[in-house]
């Protein structure tokens with residue numbers, strides 16, 4: 090594993106467009122050693138483009154992409170990474186053990202076949218032909234291939250889409266073990282609970298720009314919203330007119346209030362309804378923060394056609 094404190098992968102002021110469609114508009118992004126960086130964003134935000142640039146599959150129009158401080162196309166850099174992209178075309182007639190052995194042969198110090206199979210939960214699939222596997226089983230094999238070279242840096246582009254809960258948790262465990270062993274990960278996912286479970290840092294990308302970056306707690310703290318739930322005779326329509334109430338609705342017997350002035354709203358609720366009960370107050374989570382960040386983006390940052 091690398092000893093350097095320099096980022097393992099970095100985009101510097103990168104711009105990328107496809108024809109006249111802007112995909113990245115001045116992105117700076119660093120993947121530090123021994124951490125999971127989750128790159129989050131809605132469909133079309135530019136996540137896969139960012140990964141393709143770091144892998145040397147695309148060239149930036151402006152700015153720079155670096156892998157271990159080098160041009161991402163260098164063999165030395167490529168031998169230190171493992172990659173699981175959203176789609177992979179692998180030879181359908183090869184057996185899983187053949188695919189893993191073939192991929193292991195590209196790397197200087199790979200994991201053993203059995204270790205790879207265990208990490209990805211494919212030990213019972215080794216003698217099956219890849220083309221005959223289910224979509225979820227193929228995804229697990231792709232994860233084994235990404236891990237097998239004992240990479241310093243793992244690129245995982247929506248790795249658990251379509252996986253059942255056991256397979257997803259097995260991959261989470263393997264990712265945690267990889268990081269505990271000093272490895273780093275750049276992860277994209279639409280499952281915000283996956284980002285919460287794995288990420289040391291989160292970068293929120295939308296319309297080709299980074300909107301926020303920090304730990305999960307930092308990102309959640311960026312929005313001051315709280316959710317209040319209680320049993321109360323209050324009428325939601327009236328509550329929405331209170332200062333600090335963003336939204337109020339009835340959820341079965343309960344009232345749910347989203348507010349950015351929790352203390353004031355709580356005081357008034359309690360003062361106006363002596364029978365109020367079953368009060369719960371919680372900080373909005375990563376899902377709420379993500380939705381608010383991507384909904385509140387400044388004008389002019391939506392995916393747009395370049396002039």
Ligand SMILES: Nc1ncnc2c1ncn2[C@@H]1O[C@H](COP(=O)(O)OP(=O)(O)OP(=O)(O)O)[C@@H](O)[C@H]1O
Pocket residue numbers: 107108110111112130131132133134135136137138139392
């Ligand atoms: N080969 C291409 N040709 C033209 N436009 C493209 C191409 N690839 C991506 N785009 C556009 O660039 C923008 C960014 O796409 P990208 O695939 O990087 O987004 P993403 O965040 O990975 O999306 P998703 O979550 O849906 O995978 C989108 O508007 C997309 O339509």
